[in-house]
Amino acid sequence: MSIPTAGLRDDAEHLLRELAGPQARLRDDQWTAIEALVVHRRRALVVQRTGWGKSAVYFISAKLLRAHGHGPTVIVSPLLALMRNQVAAAEKAGVRAATINSGNMTEWDEIHERIRSGDVDVLLVSPERLNNPDFRDQVLPALARDAGLVVVDEAHCVSDWGHDFRPDYRRIRTLVADLGDGVPVLATTATANDRVVADVAAQLGVGGPVQPDGAGEASSSSGTLVLRGGLDRPSLHLAVVRIDEPARRAAWLAQHLNELPGSGIVYTLTVSAARDLAALLSDHGYAVAAYTGQTDPAEREQLEADLLANRVKALVATSALGMGFDKPDLGFVVHLGAPSSPISYYQQVGRAGRSTDRAEVVLLPGPEDRQIWQWFASVAFPEESLVRRVIDALDHEKPLSTQALEPRVDLNRSRLEMVLKVLDVDGAVRRVKGGWIGTGQPWVYDAERYGRLEQARTAEQNAMIEYERTAECRMLFLRRQLDDPELTGDTPGCGRCDNCTGSRWSDAVDEQEVARTKARLERPGVDLPPRRQWPTGMATLGVKLSGRITDGPEPGRVLGRLSDLGWGPRLRALLDAPDGPVPDAVVQAAVAVLASWDWAQRPTAVMAVESPTHPILTASLASRLSQLGRLQDLGVLRRRTGHPQATAANSAYRIAALVDAWETPDLSGVNGPILLVDAVTDTGWTLTMAARTLVAAGADAVLPFALASPK
Structure with missing residues (x-):
């Protein structure tokens, strides 16, 4: 036509x-x-x-x-x-x-x-x-x-x-x-x-x-x-501030965030860093929120709208907020921790200053950045023997789900899913209804390509280190890394970056601010932000929940992340062991977390969520906390008989499975907030839906507490 x-x-x-x-x-x-x-x-x-x-x-x-x-x-x-x-x-x-x-x-x-x-x-x-x-x-x-x-x-x-x-x-x-x-x-x-x-x-x-x-x-x-076309961005004012100590870098941002124009994005390298930094800045009175790949889609949409409407000073984000997000008047982009390549860095800073005359771009690299880059590289495509194990574990006719395949190979869920996708693209396996099957097609481990990838990764990491240290024009450096077709040997500097102008952000930080930041970051426990938004499309599943969550829990706490270097190994060992009473050391640590919790009102009662995997551990923790904290022991929030466990990974289906999951407790005589205890919180929906059950039964407020979260 x-x-x-x-x-x-x-x-x-x-x-x-x-x-x-x-x-x-x-x-x-x-x-x-x-x-x-x-x-x-x-x-x-x-x-x-x-x-x-x-x-x-x-x-x-x-x-x-x-x-x-x-x-x-x-x-x-x-x-x-x-x-x-x-x-x-x-x-x-x-x-x-x-x-x-x-x-x-x-x-x-x-x-x-x-x-x-x-x-x-x-x-x-x-x-x-x-x-x-x-x-x-x-x-x-x-x-x-x-x-x-x-x-x-x-x-x-x-x-x-x-x-x-x-x-x-x-x-x-x-x-x-x-x-x-x-x-x-x-x-x-x-x-x-x-x-x-x-x-x-x-x-x-x-x-x-x-x-x-x-x-x-x-x-x-x-x-x-x-x-x-050319890659110069006349509105961007690039700068680097070198501060080696992580807490001091966070304190620098807390001290200077209000000096940055408009609203913007603060990038971190990890999910946990985004959450911790958002909590720190919130404590300093800033309107900020964490935005990561683990943020629920409906909540991401609300956070994007908040940033677009300047209802927040910043979103503290991982690379999940990047390609294509369009806020023409975004006033700044700050990185606490450097991305692993100038290409990734340029892509992220490109969010700023699309329709403004000036936007601030500040990089605060740290000596630990290389370790984080190496960790991400280590969980990339695995060695050939592990990949062969995946292929050998699959039948050619009877499909296996990822969950069923996981115990048969020495790979965690995320790496296994990535391997399966690569093998599927290569034709060695095929995704069908019910899971994955082997195709019987020969598969060759492309060692040359993976070696080339490793060389490229190393070269780009080294280039990022060079960007941090260079004395030349920073925009010229980035344009050269991206092979800007308009760049010539006599192209002048941008005249805007700290190296061109000699005007630099001071690396000085108020010592009281540093002390306050260290105290906040090093205090026991991890913040557990409440779910704020129901997923879209719940009505399609017969569940009348939409918009903002108004009857959920208050902000909560977690003793530690399973990925933490400190409490992580101990919590993993505890949860991998046969179910039993909570150890004294865990109780003492939990008490320290509760003692540092700056809740608006102290809980007066405690209740355990019935756990399908750790019922004794969870119930005994709640009981011990009731004794030590002089809280009313409300026992266990029991699941309704015959109600299926919520195993879906998708939020909408998980919530649908949790509707009316618990028996309505008798809360007569309970005055004040209830401390709601669980062993592990992952998506946060179990504690959200359990808290709604308590609120519907008359609870003034619900304060969730869990021993562990995955990340």
Whole structure:
């Protein structure tokens, strides 16, 4: 179906104004890409800085293609925050968009029906969805046949470097190979050096020979288009503050956060660091919240809205808040701990200053960063013998679930899932209903590729250390690491960073602030933030819960994380041992945690949640605490007879399984908050739903306490 070019650019300009406002005008390269996709049905790779307008290219192309009778656009998008931003952007231009991801499982059937009925212009899917058996076998073939356009967003994840992060991104090769004749493909990213560009081209068949200077358009015999632009960001003011002691770095941020403009993002390297830092800054009176990969999807959406509306000073986040999150007036990005590569660093700082004249970017690296990088590298793709064990454990006909397979191999759940995904992409195993089967296909451990990955990882870590120490322009350094095509030998410094201006943040920290911070970080126990938002789609499961949680527990405490270097080993040993009475040392530590708990009102009673795995441990802990704390002992919150255990990993299904799970206790005569005790808290939903049972029975407030959390 040929689309005439006459008037097409005017139509594209009109759609852009609906997307971005009445003053918006298409860049020449944006129109070049749109014309290539819509008129010439070509494949294209667009590598442009954050904020350039890559999403406008594919939304306008999608709308134009639909207007001329072509099928829906399929966008493979890596992160929930990115999907939400994109759906909201699409609606501005009248694009009917839908998304299928882990956060909206209850809506999948409805969305599949909308796709079949032609009521969707743009479908955003996570790369993992491409290998869901139902989606892969029933929905994807029709989409590949009828799609008007396929978009691979954040395409650098396709690169070898992205395999550890998202193995399913490699599956996009199959999707592209199965496309109908003349279906254009667009790959976009802001963070790709020459190596990554070449790798994306090899993985997807999108790309082509780049001109020697890397600039402008390059074509190949296959009709591929490559558009690369400069990476300078005139609003960004880069700086590094070197403070070796972790507590002193946190104190520095607590002392200086109010000096940073507007609202922003504070990045940490680990989930636990994000939680601890958010708790510390909250204690200092800042409106902040932690945002990590373990934050529930509904709560993530609320936190993103809070940041967009400037209801918080900052989100303290891991890399889970990154690609595609769009707040044009984001005033600052601070890193407590350096990412492991300049490419990752540039991608994250690119969130700031898209529509402002100035945004502050501050890096506070630590000597422990290398250890954290090494730990993440150590849990990447395992050695060949462990991978072979996974293959050998699988039957060729009878599927095994990941949970059933886990005890048979020496890999934890997350690494096992990653290995299975890589093996699936490589054809050695296959995901089917009920779990995984072996295919019998030969599999070769690509030692050369993994060795190349290790070399690249080491080189990029060393480059990040060099960035911290360099005396040259920091923006030039980052642009060089990303092979900026507009960078030449005589390109001047940015004139904005601390090295160019000589204007630096002081590394001095008030000693009282340092002492206060150390006391907060080193006090016994770990904060247990309450769940604040119900997952979306609960009504689909017959559960009438939505919006903010108003009848849940207060903020709680945990004795220690199973991943902690201190209490972690002791707690793991305790929970791995046969169930029995709580040891004295654990009771003493729990008392220390309770003694340091700055609750608004002291509990007057204590109750244990009936534990399916550690009933004696949990009940005896509650009993001992009642004696030592002179609390009324309310015994055990009993599960209703015959009520199934909640084992689902998905929040919506887990909550549905916990509705009316406990018998209503008699709380007559109880005045004041109740301390609710459990052995382990993971998702937090058990304590949330148990607390609701107590609140419904008349409890004034519920203070949750657990011995351990996984992370």
